[in-house]
Each structure stands twice: as structure tokens, then as C-alpha cells.
Amino acid sequence: MGTPASSVGHSPEAERAYRASIAPPPRPPLPPEQLERARFAGGVGGAMLLLGADLVGLGVLLLLLPLVLDSVVRRLADVLPEVEPGVVADGVAQLYAGPWPWVAALLVVAGIALAAGGGLVSVRVLRAAGLAHPVRLTLAAFALALAGRIVLNIFTAPFSSLLSPLLERGIAGLAEGGLVAVGTVVGLLIACAMNVAIASATAMLAWWFVAHRMRPPAPEVEPEEPSWSSLLRHHHQPH
Numbered sequence: 001m002g003t004p005a006s007s008v009g010h011s012p013e014a015e016r017a018y019r020a021s022i023a024p025p026p027r028p029p030l031p032p033e034q035l036e037r038a039r040f041a042g043g044v045g046g047a048m049l050l051l052g053a054d055l056v057g058l059g060v061l062l063l064l065l066p067l068v069l070d071s072v073v074r075r076l077a078d079v080l081p082e083v084e085p086g087v088v089a090d091g092v093a094q095l096y097a098g099p100w101p102w103v104a105a106l107l108v109v110a111g112i113a114l115a116a117g118g119g120l121v122s123v124r125v126l127r128a129a130g131l132a133h134p135v136r137l138t139l140a141a142f143a144l145a146l147a148g149r150i151v152l153n154i155f156t157a158p159f160s161s162l163l164s165p166l167l168e169r170g171i172a173g174l175a176e177g178g179l180v181a182v183g184t185v186v187g188l189l190i191a192c193a194m195n196v197a198i199a200s201a202t203a204m205l206a207w208w209f210v211a212h213r214m215r216p217p218a219p220e221v222e223p224e225e226p227s228w229s230s231l232l233r234h235h236h237q238p239h
Helices: 012-021 032-079 085-097 100-128 134-160 163-176 179-213 228-236
Strands: none
Touching (some): 100 134, 134 179
16 A cells, blocks of 8 residues: 555655745735824824925025036036126125025924934834834835925926916015915915825825835744654554
């Protein structure tokens, strides 16, 4: 009589080969409570990180823009004789002599503080929810959300350019005391609120996705040791 299939594979070598051949079990989904906390961490802390990055980028841009313009004009003066680089240089000097650098530095400091607070909120919320590696999760989700925000800004740049003439009309209306200023201020507040809402939604999606991708694997199930009764049954089986 042939050897039954149930009697094969009781050696340690066969057991190790079998365990190496099987695929690992799929990772179980995160509990709904942890996913909810991850979305909350993104909606609050992630939005603060993104808005802080926006302020830092704006401050650096304001700080470097006059220097870039001065360099471009000097290069154009080598090609176009009618361009006068001295006028631009005087304008740049006047800008840096005024409050321009202080405003740019204030934006950078405020952005760093806002981003640091957002990172702290995200890490504490994720750690309190029991999610593994909250710092690494926050950094990965922030990188993903920042990339998504840059892509969104590219597509929404034509609409953002409409805010500049609105702001100019609002300043002129304030000087005249008209209702144009009130409408412009309300429009700018709505635009700022939409910017915050978009940042929060982008961060919520990024934090949820990264938390889902970084969920822990399924616990490994150790094979049960054979009992004495199963060993006796195997010993008495005919071969």
C-alpha cells in the first residue's frame, strides 16, 4: 500500500520548505477608528503643514524676486542697449531698504512655526491612535500632499491670477470709501477659505492613503505542534 498523503511532510526540512513556498497572508485593513484619526491628523495637522509650506515659499519668493529681476535685467542690458539696469538696481535697493525684507522674513518665520505645529499635531494624533511610525507616516504623507498641491496649483494658476486685480481694486476702494472694497475683501476671504479647504482635503486624502499603505502585516500563525494522539495514529498507520 502506498504512503498516504497525510504521512508526508512531518520532517523539519519539509515543514520549512512548505512555509517558504506559501505566500504571505494579505495585510488586514486598519480599524475604522485608526483611519478616522489618520484623516483627522491630515485635515488639521496636514493642512497646517501645507499652509506653512506655502508661507515659507511665498516669503522666500518675495525675498529673492528683486534679486532675480535685477539679474535678468542686467543680462538683457548686454543684448538690448535701451535697457537701463541702473533704474532696476535703484528700485531693488529701495525695496531692500524698506519693509520688504522684514515682511518676507516674517512670512518665513510664520510658515515655519505653522508647519512645526502641524507636524506636532499630526504625530501626536497618530501616536495616540496607535498607528506605527507616526513621524515617518507624517513625513511621507506630507511629501505626497505637497506634490499633489503643486500639481493643483499648476492647474489653478490662471484662476489665482485674478486675485491681483481684485486686490488692487479693493485698495483703491478703501481709499475712496466705496463698497468695492468691502466686496473685494469678502472675495479675498472666500478665496483664502477655499485655499484652506483645498489644503485640508488634500492632506486628509494623503494621510489616509499613506496610513493604509503603511498598515502592519498580518500576524504570522505558528504551526501547531503535533499532539501525542496524532503521533500515535501516524505511527500505527500501515505503510
